[in-house]
Amino acid sequence: MATRQAIVSIFIFLVFNIFLLVVCHAAKPSLEAKVSALNQFSTNNKGVVELDSDLYDEFVAKPRNYSMIILLTAMEPQINCQPCKEFDPEFRLVAKSWQSSRNEHSRLYFGILDFKKGREVYAKLNLNNAPTMFYFPPTTGPYAKEISEPNRYEFNRRGFSAEGFASYLSGHVGIQVPVKRPINFFAIFVSIFVILGTLAAIKLLYPFIKKVFQNRNTWAAISLVIILMMISGHMWNHIRGPPYVLQNNGQISYIASGFSNQLGMESQIVAMMYRR
Incomplete structure (x- = not known):
């Protein structure tokens, strides 16, 4: 009788643990599910994953078989964060450039968490300034790093340009991160106009200019x-x-x-x- 009760107890214990494992597995998305979600978000938004507090916690949680760079910013007009407004288009430019020429063997994703949607994250990280940016390296897979803790981007040293940001990423990812700026046709037109205008002015004023430069007093x-x-x-x-x-x-x-x-x-x- 005692043996039968022991067997029943062990059976119930095993069933309970299996149930817990199933529940935990269902509650926690798999790596491939997270990668699939990241691919979908980035594809629909020109390479940028718009985050909130829940998505932030989900995507930075270990294990990670992908890299992620997350910009914590504050774009609300009432906050009036000028550095945030200055860096936002540069960040999106690098994200779009990476998406258009992405190396399939390197999973790198760009996330943005605005203060309006991520107050809990700001409080958890004790952040009182913006913008702040963290690089999260992969913790598993062929590109896993020995140091799995996030690395903070230094704006004071590297600046707010897309080129400086891309250089920083290239050093961490090990793959050249491109910057593809759109062609500024207006600047090209202005440059051509200025050059032609300068040449025309020199031609018209050449007799006067010649006399000035041939004068001893000028030299x-x-x-x-x-x-x-x-x-x-x-x-x-x-x-x-x-x-x-x-x-x-x-x-x-x-x-x-x-x-x-x-x-x-x-x-x-x-x-x-x-x-x-």
Whole structure:
């Protein structure tokens, strides 16, 4: 009798555990299901996956057999985040460029989580500024990294351009991430117009220009300007890049104290005061 009860207890225990495994498996999407969802989202939105708090938690959860770069931004007008507005088109440009020439052997997805849809994520990550961007490497599969923790993009060092962002991604993914900017026909038209206008102006004014450049006084003035620039420390300013002026105790200093040091304004003062 005791043996029968023990067998029944073991059977119930096994059935219960199998039930838990089935429920957990059903509640947690498989890797291929997540990849399929990412492919669908990115295809329908020019390479960008629009996230909310739930989707963020789902797609960054381990294991991952894909890479994901997620931009946490704040595009609401009342927040008025200028860096967010500046970087948003650059981020989308890289995402679109990657989608058009995506390497099928490297799963890289671009996600955007706006503050309006992801307040819980901002609170969980203790973020109080935007934009912030994290790269999540794969944790399983042929492209898995030893360090599976997210890497934070440094805007101060790499800037807000698509080229700097693409270079950062290329270093992490190991594949060249392209940047395909659309052709700016207006800029090309303006450049051609300016070049043709300049050539036409030179042709019309050539007799006057010829007389100016053949005049000794013109070359004397040019030489004098160059001499004054050199002896006043302009080249030193160009190499060292010192501040133009300094503020000290509420007063503006135009002359630097000490040796081997000067301000940008100082060279102009010396040039104006120079007497032969």
